[in-house]
Amino acid sequence: MSTQHPAGARAELIAAASGHSWGGPFPQLADPGSAHDAAVLILFGVLDRTPAPVADAAVARDLDVLLQRRAPSLSSHPGQVSFPGGRSEPSDADAVATALREAEEETGLDPAGVEILATLPEIPLAASNHLVTPVLAWWRSPSRVVAVDHAETVEVFRVPVAQLLDPEIRFTSTLHRMGRTFRGPAFDVDGTIVWGFTAMVLDALFTAAGWTVPWDESVERPIEL
Numbered sequence: 001m002s003t004q005h006p007a008g009a010r011a012e013l014i015a016a017a018s019g020h021s022w023g024g025p026f027p028q029l030a031d032p033g034s035a036h037d038a039a040v041l042i043l044f045g046v047l048d049r050t051p052a053p054v055a056d057a058a059v060a061r062d063l064d065v066l067l068q069r070r071a072p073s074l075s076s077h078p079g080q081v082s083f084p085g086g087r088s089e090p091s092d093a094d095a096v097a098t099a100l101r102e103a104e105e106e107t108g109l110d111p112a113g114v115e116i117l118a119t120l121p122e123i124p125l126a127a128s129n130h131l132v133t134p135v136l137a138w139w140r141s142p143s144r145v146v147a148v149d150h151a152e153t154v155e156v157f158r159v160p161v162a163q164l165l166d167p168e169i170r171f172t173s174t175l176h177r178m179g180r181t182f183r184g185p186a187f188d189v190d191g192t193i194v195w196g197f198t199a200m201v202l203d204a205l206f207t208a209a210g211w212t213v214p215w216d217e218s219v220e221r222p223i224e225l
Contacts (some may be wrong), residue, residue, distance in 0.1 A: 002202050009063050009161075010138050011208075013044060016208035017118035017136050026200060027126040027182070038130040041066070041084030042113065042201065045139025045156060047167070059211055061162045065202070066145065067194070068106060069155040081194045083201070084109075084156075087130065095119055095133035107156045113141030125197055134201060140163035159189055165206060167215035173199070175223045186221070195223055 029069070043066040070080050084103035092098040096119060100111040120134040147153040163169065164187050173186035173195040185203040186195040206212045 001175045009044065009059050012211070013136060013138070013205075014117050016205060016210075017120060020118075020120055020208055022121060022123055022204060024090055026123050026197075028124055031129075032124070032131070035124070035129050035131045037088040037095075037098075038086060038125070039088060039095040039102070039133045039135055040083035040201075041099040041103040041114075041135050041137055042083055042120075042205070043103070043109075043137045043139055044161070045142050045158070047160060053172070059161050059165065061160060063161045064158040065164070066103075066107070066139075066156070066158055067198070068153050068157070069192070070145070071150065071152050071154050079190060080196060080198070082198050083134075085132070085135075096135050099133075099135035099137075100201075106148055106153045108143075109145050109146040110141075110143035113139060113143050115140045123197070123201070127197075132197075136205075161206075161211070163189060164194075164202065165211055165213050167213050170215040171219045171221050172217050172221050173223050182219070185217075186223075188221075193223070 017106045031037070034139050040082045045064055045066070047062045047064045066084065067081050068084055070082055084106045085099050086102040088098045088104075089101075092101060096116055100114065103109055104111055115138045116135060117138055118136045120136055122131045125132050144210070145158070169188045171186050171188065172183050175182045184195065185199050186193060187199060203212075
């Protein structure tokens with residue numbers, strides 16, 4: 001297992017963000033001119049408690065990323081695991097302001113403890129007609145997080161990155177819709193499935209940072225909506 005210090009992971013994230021371009025299979029927008037601007041906060045940090053060892057971990061086992069589960073009643077991406085974030089508002093100065101505001105509203109985190117590492121190129125999110133700007137950040141001073149509004153978010157959790165990199169929990173998700181089959185990377189985190197946009201972003205970031213551990217992409221599992 002790697003003995004890398006989390007500070008090394010921070011440096012690798014900054015390096016990965018430099019000149020980063022999304023090469024993943026993100027479905028394109030039908031009408032980009034009508035898309036809404038949005039931003040998500042991809043927040044890495046160090047867990048308060050060190051989890052159990054993970055075999056062949058590519059990063060320090062106490063490195064984590066903040067995720068949440070959306071309420072099943074939402075009209076957009078109901079019940080899915082996502083990064084904190086949402087649609088931009090006129091009062092937001094930029095994508096960073098959007099990501100931090102939404103993250104504070106959804107998880108209660110203190111933005112003062114968050115260090116912004118980079119603003120990454122925007123990604124089309126065709127399912128809800130958004131252009132999403134990922135904001136890569138580091139939790140310099142972690143604060144308590146909870147699901148603030150259960151009408152929007154039902155759970156907030158910090159997932160060890162080493163667990164996400166474990167080949168045993170990775171698979172290719174398949175979604176059949178309108179006569180087509182969509183495939184993408186996915187993670188089974190103790191029964192919680194991370195797939196779709198969030199999984200594709202994590203997969204691309206892990207690859208860019210040089211953290212990805214080879215996994216069997218031929219293992220497919222259907223996503224039930």
